[in-house]
Amino acid sequence: MNSVQLKLVLLMTLLATMFVGCQRHDLPKKDQEAAASAPVVAETPSVPLLQVKAVNVANYQKNVCEKEGCTQFVLQTVESGVPWIDDYFNDRIRKAEPIAFAEHAPQKVDVSEGSQAGLNQQNMSVRYIGQQYNLATFAIYSYSYSAGAAHGMYHIEYVNFDLKTHKRLSLQDILKKGAEQKVLDSLYDANINWLYNHKIEKAQLKLSDNFYYGPNGLMFVYPLYELASYAEGMSELKLPYESAGEVIQAQYLPSLPKYNNQ
Numbered sequence: 001m002n003s004v005q006l007k008l009v010l011l012m013t014l015l016a017t018m019f020v021g022c023q024r025h026d027l028p029k030k031d032q033e034a035a036a037s038a039p040v041v042a043e044t045p046s047v048p049l050l051q052v053k054a055v056n057v058a059n060y061q062k063n064v065c066e067k068e069g070c071t072q073f074v075l076q077t078v079e080s081g082v083p084w085i086d087d088y089f090n091d092r093i094r095k096a097e098p099i100a101f102a103e104h105a106p107q108k109v110d111v112s113e114g115s116q117a118g119l120n121q122q123n124m125s126v127r128y129i130g131q132q133y134n135l136a137t138f139a140i141y142s143y144s145y146s147a148g149a150a151h152g153m154y155h156i157e158y159v160n161f162d163l164k165t166h167k168r169l170s171l172q173d174i175l176k177k178g179a180e181q182k183v184l185d186s187l188y189d190a191n192i193n194w195l196y197n198h199k200i201e202k203a204q205l206k207l208s209d210n211f212y213y214g215p216n217g218l219m220f221v222y223p224l225y226e227l228a229s230y231a232e233g234m235s236e237l238k239l240p241y242e243s244a245g246e247v248i249q250a251q252y253l254p255s256l257p258k259y260n261n262q
Contacts, residue, residue: 047163050136052080052128057093060100069118069147073100076125078138084166085136088159089126092140097122121145121152129212132254134163137212156234158212158221162252171209174252183207186243187220194237198228213254218244 057075064071075097077089094101100122122144129137138159145152160169167173175183188195188202195205210221217238227235245253 047134048082050080050082050085050128050131052078054125054127055079057090060097061102062100064099064102066099069120071099071120071122073097074121074123074125075100078126078128080128082163085138085161088168089138089140093124093126096124096142118147120147129158131163132213135169135213135252135254136161136163139212151230153224155223156210156221158210160212169252171207171211174248176247176249179247180207183239183247186247187237187239190217190240190243191237200227214238217241218248 054076055078057077060073060075062073064073075093077093078086080086124140124142127139127141129139131137138161140157140159141154142157143152143154161167162169162173184202184205184207187207188205195201208220208222210223212219212221217240220237220239222235222237224230224234241253
């Protein structure tokens with residue numbers, strides 16, 4: 001290769017290097033312009049997958065004696081890994097049973113067999129029911145027995161959370177506006193045989209704010225004695241999801257399987 005050819009090769013190499021350098025220099029500017037013109041997309045709140053375990057409530061008195069008598073407490077809650085959920089239940093239990101958390105002198109209570117005639121009982125526990133994406137359901141079980149009573153009283157309160165908004169959902173939160181009467185009509189029609197057997201007319205039925213998401217429908221739960229006898233327990237009426245779609249807001253309906261009509 002003579003000197004002229006060598007100079008040509010060097011010149012072409014230099015031009016190619018400058019061209020590539022210019023191309024690389026232009027890319028960041030183009031990327032910035034594209035990013036500036038792109039629409040802003042709002043972040044979707046992350047939904048945690050709950051990992052729940054039952055634990056004993058901390059720092060409460062298991063036995064408390066007052067002038068009226070002695071009470072034995074059993075208090076349990078949950079650890080879900082989500083602080084605001086755990087705080088909610090701890091606060092609920094402390095407000096429900098303040099005596100168990102008050103300052104008391106240590107008491108020794110005889111709880112052996114045959115010695116509990118004058119012993120009251122207060123039990124409260126939280127249980128995890130399940131999660132469907134942003135909807136999580138828990139239940140608060142409470143039991144109260146007064147010494148000498150024929151039987152104790154229990155109650156189950158269902159607690160539904162929206163994990164996106166960090167909010168407990170009431171019935172009014174999930175219903176479409178003005179849908180209350182339509183819910184009542186659908187609920188009565190779906191449970192008409194049971195209600196008829198218990199002599200409950202349509203005008204007597206009221207909506208309960210105590211509800212949970214069942215496998216086939218929204219379950220409305222009623223206290224002891226409200227719709228049936230103590231022996232039958234707390235009553236539950238089901239609103240099938242096929243009917244619930246007309247009265248419940250879409251974001252508060254669980255994901256259900258869809259089938260092709262044959």
